[in-house]
Every structure is written in structure tokens, then in C-alpha cells.
Amino acid sequence: MDPQHPSYLTGNHAIDVQHARIYRLLEALNVALEGGQGLPEAKRILAALSLFVVAHFRMEEAVMEQAGCPDLERHRVDHADIACRVESMVDAFREGCLRPEALAAFMSDWVDRHIEAYDNPMARFLAGQGAATPAAGPDRPRATRDLAAP
Numbered sequence: 187m188d189p190q191h192p193s194y195l196t197g198n199h200a201i202d203v204q205h206a207r208i209y210r211l212l213e214a215l216n217v218a219l220e221g222g223q224g225l226p227e228a229k230r231i232l233a234a235l236s237l238f239v240v241a242h243f244r245m246e247e248a249v250m251e252q253a254g255c256p257d258l259e260r261h262r263v264d265h266a267d268i269a270c271r272v273e274s275m276v277d278a279f280r281e282g283c284l285r286p287e288a289l290a291a292f293m294s295d296w297v298d299r300h301i302e303a304y305d306n307p308m309a310r311f312l313a314g315q316g317a318a319t320p321a322a323g324p325d326r327p328r329a330t331r332d333l334a335a336p
């Protein structure tokens with residue numbers, strides 16, 4: 187997966203920066219799960235990934251709320267569903283009840299599916315509101331700038 191591929195870019199700079207970080211954590215997780223760095227490293231990355239994903243969801247929801255995004259509630263429900271499933275998959279993996287390949291596939295699948303089905307439509311709405319941020323330009327919306335740093 188390439189986070190710079192057009193299908194993964196929403197056009198909102200702050201959101202794209204966070205997505206790129208999620209993809210980097212997923213790549214590191216895959217390397218660790220494939221045996222390169224072992225189980226302790228995989229568990230460390232999973233803990234960081236779980237925390238960052240929740241922070242990312244909060245940031246997106248704040249941006250959508252401020253922009254008056256009409257799909258906010260549906261989007262929020264998918265975030266909550268993902269957060270629950272990530273938590274239970276990570277718990278199962280920690281307890282040795284889930285194969286590493288199944289965990290890696292689940293993690294990659296939800297990111298791709300959610301960005302395509304929810305984040306890209308959200309980004310199109312934000313772009314229509316003038317909230318697309320191609321770079322750290324002077325007209326970046328305040329909420330987006332404030333929430334950009336993970």
C-alpha cells in the first residue's frame with residue numbers, strides 16, 4: 187500500500203498526514219509480524235497504533251463537526267465500530283487466540299475500506315466548503331491546523 191497513491195489521499199492536509207502515519211505504523215506492524223522484530227515489537231506497535239487511531243478519529247470528527255458535514259453521525263458510527271473491533275482483535279492477538287496474518291489482514295482492510303467509503307466522501311465535502319488543505323498554506327482552517335499534530 188502506498189499512502190501517497192491518489193486513492194488514499196483525501197486532499198485535506200491534516201487528515202492525509204495522519205493517514206500516512208497510520209500506514210507507516212501498519213507497515214512496521216507487518217514487518218514485526220513477519221518475524222523481523224518479534225512479538226514484543228508487534229505488541230508495542232499495536233499499542234501505538236490503537237491509541238493513534240482513536241486520536242485520528244476524534245480529529246476527523248472535530249473537523250467534520252466544525253464544517254457541518256452531513257455524514258458525521260454515520261461516519262462516527264463506523265469509527266466507533268472500528269475502534270471496538272481493533273480493540274478486540276488486539277486483545278485476541280495478545281492472548282494468542284489470533285494468527286498474526288489474520289491480524290495484519292484485518293488492520294489493512296479496515297483502513298482501505300474506511301478511507302474509500304467514508305474519508306474520501308468527507309474530503310469531497312470539505313473541499314466544497316473550502317476546507318481542503320493542499321499544504322500548510324495561510325488559509326488552512328483553524329480547527330484543522332490546531333488538530334494537525336498527532
Ligand SMILES: [Fe+2]
Pocket residue numbers: 201205242246301305
Ligand atoms: Fe481517517
Ligand SMILES: [Fe+2]
Pocket residue numbers: 243246261265300304305
Ligand atoms: Fe474516518
